[in-house]
Amino acid sequence: MSRQRRGAGRVTLATVAALAEVSAMTVSRYFNEPARVSEVHRERIAAAIAATGYVPNQVAGGLASSKNRIVGLVVPNISGPIFASTIQAFHDTLGAQGYQVLMASSYFSAQQEENAVRAFLGWAPAALVVTSHFHTPATERMLASASVPVLEVWDYQPQRQPIQVGFDHTEVGRMAVEHLHGRGYRRIAFVANSATGDHSALERRDGYVQALARHGLAPILYQPDAALPPFEAGKQALEALMAQATRPDAIFFANDNLAAGGLLAAQRAGVRIPGDCAVLGFGDYPFAQMLMPSLSTLRPPAREIGEQAAAYLLASFNAVPDRPAPPAALHCTLVQREST
Amino acid sequence: MSRQRRGAGRVTLATVAALAEVSAMTVSRYFNEPARVSEVHRERIAAAIAATGYVPNQVAGGLASSKNRIVGLVVPNISGPIFASTIQAFHDTLGAQGYQVLMASSYFSAQQEENAVRAFLGWAPAALVVTSHFHTPATERMLASASVPVLEVWDYQPQRQPIQVGFDHTEVGRMAVEHLHGRGYRRIAFVANSATGDHSALERRDGYVQALARHGLAPILYQPDAALPPFEAGKQALEALMAQATRPDAIFFANDNLAAGGLLAAQRAGVRIPGDCAVLGFGDYPFAQMLMPSLSTLRPPAREIGEQAAAYLLASFNAVPDRPAPPAALHCTLVQREST
DNA sequence: TTGTAAGCGTTATCAC
């Protein structure tokens, strides 16, 4: 043979069909609508599959049906404890139905998010999921003109158009203040995330400011240096706040990593927690319970977000063209431990 | 029109080609070998792409070229701190070259790993990466007959066939013993992982047993209940070991989650760390430095594994049919903190 | 229940 055929030697539907002495279409039906294949043929096909080790080519199938069992997911960080539960639940729920999840980290950069969305679009995914509602104009355009379901997770903005599965971050800020105020704290500080671009953390701050105002209290805001890793930023924040003339008696950190840094710095500085100063985190990362004192924090419905997002997508895949009702807003819960 | 065309309205290569008044092939070349397209055409094509928002369909391209820019990765847990750095480095390195990473968690189950590998094979990936060297026979068969590079990461077995990027876990066990022995500890216990199926942890145990024997010491092994989450298992282990007639003076935990549980249980039981008993972990999870006392641990070259694995694959994609030289074994480093 | 033909959107190949 002078001219090499492209996919020489590969096991395809045709290979199996020939072995089972049926047409390729019958083998295709065997996988997609087995009930419509006769018993005899099913057995012959099963034998042929076992003999050849055939695995259906999803790429070819996806192209032919223009239905790719792929979903794209962009989060600020695919490793790291913040989105771990969401990712796991989302991934496992969709994976159980034969969907693959394409993931990308935006690292809190709208530009990187845009790149990821564009890359995902090339795979003609069955759905696209992004985190929060801060996008570049180009991303907005791509999401708006995508012909597939688009979800925003880990956020909830009542008036906003795309389907959302998440919670209102300003509510979280208010919950933090109510908890601390209820326990008698009055000079309550907020420590922002060192990662600029974390807009959700700023919404938690806004909620904190609102709730303080309702109680007639003034906000005490601290912004760590942008370059610092969160744990170091938390240390810096606690030291700076404790060096002020009027010390806060409680600190609400934008996340648990920052709060853990604060806890350690407090211990070194001889600041007793919660006696001299209460510490409240956000995220309920797995280590929150391991710290000493254990960290009070606001627990986001991380697993629920992943599950509901996946369930919503699966429902909309099976219910085209009608779309299922969008999920209701979720809520954080306060986990009180020793630090407040 | 009575008969609806399948992909009506979608922007394809043909759409762009028509607009730019060139053939589809020229547009294809514009993306893949821009140098071979004339300046004039490049400009017209760029304009057409901008006007239509065209994004190349990777699925169609992959089918046509039988070169999918997809890599499958199976780890015990895609969320969780253990593989976080490896995943991130692997993902980012490959992502920068336009590859997508399909991920799956085996949850330490060889059967789930098999399912994941089979599912990935359907996407005709450019490479397959699995964790450690414990697979079902079916998985072994699929990996052996795969026509693409297969990598085993997070492990290193000198004699083994597939390319490996990782470290020898028995060496880690020996390092743990040498460290503790060097600091004067003699009754050194090992706490296994509560997750059965974590074969790597058992290899660390084997190394621990070997090294103890060389020093003429007897192993003290503790196996937590299989059902327990690691943090709880660590607590259980410490309590059980401290209730024994002759208490160990050092404990090497199979991972940092277990060790963190041990630290907390020690504090509650009034066991001073490291005065009464030293505690050594494995993994150097991010929280190890946040604990009190901070946790001494063995740091695996997690990021290096991800980077080297990705780099090796990229090299082999570009060097077909010759394959680059397999990477050398990597090593853990001991991170001494307060707990030893 | 089964099969035939056409097409999914791209790239390999070869001719110009």
Add this chain to the structure above:
DNA sequence: GTGATAACGCTTACAA
């Protein structure tokens, strides 16, 4: 440098 044509492996649409 450019284009026509035939794959890639599967599914839709329709016919038998």
